[in-house]
Amino acid sequence: MSGPASRTTASxxxxxxxxxxxxxxxxxxxxxxxxxxxxxxxxxxxxxxHQMRADQLQPVGFGTYVTSSDFAVDVAENWQSEYLQFxxxxxxxxxxxxxxxxxxxxxxxxxxxxxxxxxxxxxARDSSPKxxxxxxxxxxxxxxxxxxxMGTIFVLSWLVQSxxxxxxxxxxxxxQLQAPVSWFDYxxxxxxxNRTLQNWQSELLAVASMAVLSIYLRxxxxxxxxxxxxxxxxxxxxx
Amino acid sequence: xxGRAWSxxxxxxxxxxxxxxxxxxxxxxxxxxxxxxxxxxxxxxxYDRMCAALAPGTREELEQxxxxxxxxxxxxxxxxxxxxxxxTDVYGNQxxxxxxxxxxxxSHFTTGWKVVxxxxxxxxxxxxRCQIKSG
Numbered sequence: 001m002s003g004p005a006s007r008t009t010a011s012x013x014x015x016x017x018x019x020x021x022x023x024x025x026x027x028x029x030x031x032x033x034x035x036x037x038x039x040x041x042x043x044x045x046x047x048x049x050h051q052m053r054a055d056q057l058q059p060v061g062f063g064t065y066v067t068s069s070d071f072a073v074d075v076a077e078n079w080q081s082e083y084l085q086f087x088x089x090x091x092x093x094x095x096x097x098x099x100x101x102x103x104x105x106x107x108x109x110x111x112x113x114x115x116x117x118x119x120x121x122x123x124a125r126d127s128s129p130k131x132x133x134x135x136x137x138x139x140x141x142x143x144x145x146x147x148x149x150m151g152t153i154f155v156l157s158w159l160v161q162s163x164x165x166x167x168x169x170x171x172x173x174x175x176q177l178q179a180p181v182s183w184f185d186y187x188x189x190x191x192x193x194n195r196t197l198q199n200w201q202s203e204l205l206a207v208a209s210m211a212v213l214s215i216y217l218r219x220x221x222x223x224x225x226x227x228x229x230x231x232x233x234x235x236x237x238x239x
Numbered sequence: 240x241x242g243r244a245w246s247x248x249x250x251x252x253x254x255x256x257x258x259x260x261x262x263x264x265x266x267x268x269x270x271x272x273x274x275x276x277x278x279x280x281x282x283x284x285x286y287d288r289m290c291a292a293l294a295p296g297t298r299e300e301l302e303q304x305x306x307x308x309x310x311x312x313x314x315x316x317x318x319x320x321x322x323x324x325x326x327t328d329v330y331g332n333q334x335x336x337x338x339x340x341x342x343x344x345x346s347h348f349t350t351g352w353k354v355v356x357x358x359x360x361x362x363x364x365x366x367x368r369c370q371i372k373s374g
Binding site for chain 2: 171173
């Protein structure tokens with residue numbers, strides 16, 4: 001990922017277009033996220049009401065649906081798996097290597113590396129974030145802040161999935177003339193683990209294939225790929 | 240028991256904040272009132288009122304399976320007297336009312352909570368067996 005706008009070394013862009021150019025990646029994915037979330041809400045609402053009509057029950061309005069547990073669990077189950085994927089990737093790439101992959105550090109650099117390599121403490125530069133130079137817990141916290149925040153979002157999303165999941169599950173149980181279950185019972189229910197694991201497996205497959213395919217395949221111009229002419233065994237080289 | 244209490248608290252917070260109109264206690268009260276009204280009508284053999292309290296799909300299924308109008312079909316069903324409402328579960332637009340002598344399933348419609356199934360007996364690991372229910 002490229003650095004923030006303040007560190008741009010090319011000609012300094014100005015105005016709205018400059019902002020868009022400097023933040024295109026974040027803006028593109030944020031807009032794409034909002035559009036697909038809206039699309040999910042529309043499709044989910046139609047699907048939910050299809051089930052209601054099939055059961056000769058009252059369809060719900062769009063506003064009711066997007067605040068329902070049925071919609072919330074579908075959103076949360078995907079969020080938790082995405083944040084788990086990135087949390088695992090951030091954590092695993094500290095210690096695990098993949099020879100030839102641009103996603104991996106070079107062999108021999110496994111671990112949290114030296115203060116000099118990481119530009120912390122006395123090795124921090126003038127442009128380093130303040131807490132990189134700070135002693136004690138602040139440096140430790142900042143040194144792990146990305147994994148901590150991504151991991152926390154994962155845990156919270158998974159918790160939300162479990163809470164909204166039991167409500168959605170119980171609504172369906174009642175529709176099928178069955179008794180509702182408690183939250184603790186739901187944590188061991190097939191529905192909870194089916195929702196969870198079907199997302200985890202796809203995320204782990206995507207990461208594994210990215211780590212391995214990027215050894216041999218290239219995308220010219222992408223920092224996620226090695227330069228097209230790089231050797232297959234060149235590790236930690238980004239294009 | 241602490242775990243069960245926590246679980247119940249989570250469920251209550253949930254049921255009240257996700258996908259519902261009104262607070263948890265309001266919706267529980269509405270379900271309790273609908274179930275009680277149904278039982279009162281049953282006790283008075285007021286079959287027209289009972290029919291009005293049924294969900295459209297349940298009423299249709301009852302009339303089709305009996306081959307008679309709703310009130311007449313209900314009079315021949317011999318539904319058990321439910322008695323007092325001992326507990327309710329409300330999730331989204333669906334609810335269960337557990338009575339002393341019966342269990343009712345209800346669903347929320349524009350016109351209020353309606354009885355989807357009545358005369359229900361619990362079966363282990365299976366849906367309740369109900370005397371009247373939607374097709």
